[in-house]
Amino acid sequence: MNDDHHVILRVVSKMLIPVIVMFAFYTQFHGDFGPGGGFQAGIIFAVGVILYALVFGVPSAMRAVPPVFTRALAAIGVLLYSGVGYWALLQGGNFLEYQALFQEPPGKHKGQHIGILLIELGVLFAVAGAMLTIFYAFAGRVAEIRDKDW
Amino acid sequence: MLEFILERANYWAIIGLMMIGLYITFASGNLIKRLVGLSTFQTSVFLFYVTLGKVAGGTAPILFGADAPAHGGGYGAEEAHHAVTVPGGQALGNASAPVELVNTYSNVLPHVLMLTAIVVGVATLSVGLALIVRIREAYGTIESDEVSEIDLETALAQEAEIDQWLNGAGA
Amino acid sequence: MTGVLEGDIGMALVNILLLAVLFVVAIAIARLRSLFAIVMLSGIYSLVSATWYVVVDAVDVAFTEAAVGAGMSTIVLLGAMLLTSRTAKPDKKFARLGPLLVVVATGVMLIYATVDLPALGDPNSPVNTGVGMQYVQINWADTGIPNVVTSVLGSYRGFDTLGETAVVFLAGLSVALLLGFGERSLAESIRRGDKVHGRGKAAPSQAKPEEDAS
Numbered sequence: 001m002n003d004d005h006h007v008i009l010r011v012v013s014k015m016l017i018p019v020i021v022m023f024a025f026y027t028q029f030h031g032d033f034g035p036g037g038g039f040q041a042g043i044i045f046a047v048g049v050i051l052y053a054l055v056f057g058v059p060s061a062m063r064a065v066p067p068v069f070t071r072a073l074a075a076i077g078v079l080l081y082s083g084v085g086y087w088a089l090l091q092g093g094n095f096l097e098y099q100a101l102f103q104e105p106p107g108k109h110k111g112q113h114i115g116i117l118l119i120e121l122g123v124l125f126a127v128a129g130a131m132l133t134i135f136y137a138f139a140g141r142v143a144e145i146r147d148k149d150w
Numbered sequence: 151m152l153e154f155i156l157e158r159a160n161y162w163a164i165i166g167l168m169m170i171g172l173y174i175t176f177a178s179g180n181l182i183k184r185l186v187g188l189s190t191f192q193t194s195v196f197l198f199y200v201t202l203g204k205v206a207g208g209t210a211p212i213l214f215g216a217d218a219p220a221h222g223g224g225y226g227a228e229e230a231h232h233a234v235t236v237p238g239g240q241a242l243g244n245a246s247a248p249v250e251l252v253n254t255y256s257n258v259l260p261h262v263l264m265l266t267a268i269v270v271g272v273a274t275l276s277v278g279l280a281l282i283v284r285i286r287e288a289y290g291t292i293e294s295d296e297v298s299e300i301d302l303e304t305a306l307a308q309e310a311e312i313d314q315w316l317n318g319a320g321a
Numbered sequence: 322m323t324g325v326l327e328g329d330i331g332m333a334l335v336n337i338l339l340l341a342v343l344f345v346v347a348i349a350i351a352r353l354r355s356l357f358a359i360v361m362l363s364g365i366y367s368l369v370s371a372t373w374y375v376v377v378d379a380v381d382v383a384f385t386e387a388a389v390g391a392g393m394s395t396i397v398l399l400g401a402m403l404l405t406s407r408t409a410k411p412d413k414k415f416a417r418l419g420p421l422l423v424v425v426a427t428g429v430m431l432i433y434a435t436v437d438l439p440a441l442g443d444p445n446s447p448v449n450t451g452v453g454m455q456y457v458q459i460n461w462a463d464t465g466i467p468n469v470v471t472s473v474l475g476s477y478r479g480f481d482t483l484g485e486t487a488v489v490f491l492a493g494l495s496v497a498l499l500l501g502f503g504e505r506s507l508a509e510s511i512r513r514g515d516k517v518h519g520r521g522k523a524a525p526s527q528a529k530p531e532e533d534a535s
Contacts, residue, residue: 130493138400140503180409206442259453273492
């Protein structure tokens with residue numbers, strides 16, 4: 001059977017994919033203190049799902065992460081980002097002015113931390129969703145990436 | 151003279167890479183190869199920007215040591231650096247006076263601009279590739295000279311059709 | 322004036338080595354005709370330039386370039402290559418002459434322009450005395466976030482990043498509009514039955530109607 005000669009790839013990637021996704025979230029939430037942030041985390045998360053799609057086939061990846069979900073995720077990300085801006089507006093500040101989120105005096109940083117965390121989350125959602133949508137659009141054109149093509 | 155050359159050798163190397171990218175974009179007829187050349191060009195522009203922001207003896211722009219007192223502490227631990235803030239408006243950016251830093255850091259602005267540009271670059275690259283896939287489906291080829299040949303033939307055929315229709319209407 | 326010469330010689334060697342590798346890869350891309358090789362080499366180009374970003378202190382940019390250039394754009398290029406063709410047509414002998422002339426002329430002009438540029442690593446250059454260094458100085462009092470890149474990205478230039486996020490979203494949307502949402506492959510595999518992929522749980526009744534993507 002054709003199923004057999006990717007067995008090492010399957011076993012290894014089954015172990016690696018959770019690590020990749022964990023690393024994406026580490027990158028996301030550690031972005032304040034080291035290199036990283038929403039853009040990188042979004043790409044790494046998308047790459048984890050794409051690795052799953054390449055090893056186990058696009059259809060099973062689509063069952064795990066449906067295309068509807070990725071499209072919605074991209075839209076939710078942009079909405080979350082601009083939502084933080086409107087939150088600041090409602091609190092009486094300017095658009096995206098994090099200092100106004102909790103109406104803090106200058107020098108207090110809770111609003112900055114929360115605001116940046118939320119917009120980075122928005123970037124993560126938007127980038128991961130858009131990249132997965134792009135991948136599904138390209139992969140959906142062929143039935144599957146076949147072995148004999150290589 | 152040697153110093154002058156050494157200080158600018160990086161720029162010249164980057165310009166060389168940029169010109170190779172321009173050559174690939176310009177000379178090859180294959181549309182995918184063209185896009186690869188374009189992204190090569192793009193990467194060298196990023197390299198150029200980041201090179202401009204390098205400060206001699208500097209390090210990556212992540213504050214450490216005495217520049218970031220109470221690093222990693224909770225909100226209560228932040229009193230240490232309240233001394234450097236000046237009372238100002240609520241508006242962001244004029245809340246604080248610039249402080250003298252202990253360590254040397256490279257310029258952060260080119261990094262931020264290029265970071266977002268890279269992600270936007272891959273997004274626009276995929277739009278271009280999607281267009282190429284559609285061109286391939288419509289024309290059956292991704293060589294630009296063949297595409298323009300097919301375009302020319304189609305235009306000629308349409309012209310002939312219109313001529314025929316006009317002659318038929320005139321008669 | 323002493324930026325490069327004062328720095329340790331090892332860094333300069335790494336610099337030269339990395340730029341040499343970039344040159345070799347770029348010339349190989351220009352000369353090759355196999356699209357698969359070109360795509361893979363462009364991934365290598367991105368990876369090597371990511372290493373180079375680390376040398377010039379741009380760790381965040383290096384991280385992004387390694388994830389995007391070597392990961393995502395290689396995947397997208399491979400996907401497009403699978404849908405189009407595997408080799409490029411050989412170009413005509415004399416068709417190279419015009420581009421070569423233009424490229425050499427442009428390169429000479431740009432190199433002439435670099436004479437006026439500040440030296441590499443000059444702390445007093447216009448770039449390094451402007452708002453960029455000011456961000457580093459006021460960042461800790463303003464935001465309390467050690468990574469200046471994150472705080473400039475999210476806070477000082479939040480509008481910019483909002484625009485970039487919208488661009489990424491719109492790019493995803495336009496690719497989906499151009500190529501379809503990719504549900505065709507799911508539908509096809511379900512119609513073929515799950516005998517190829519043994520572990521599918523989807524019953525045929527769940528098959529979505531095939532989208533006419535073409």
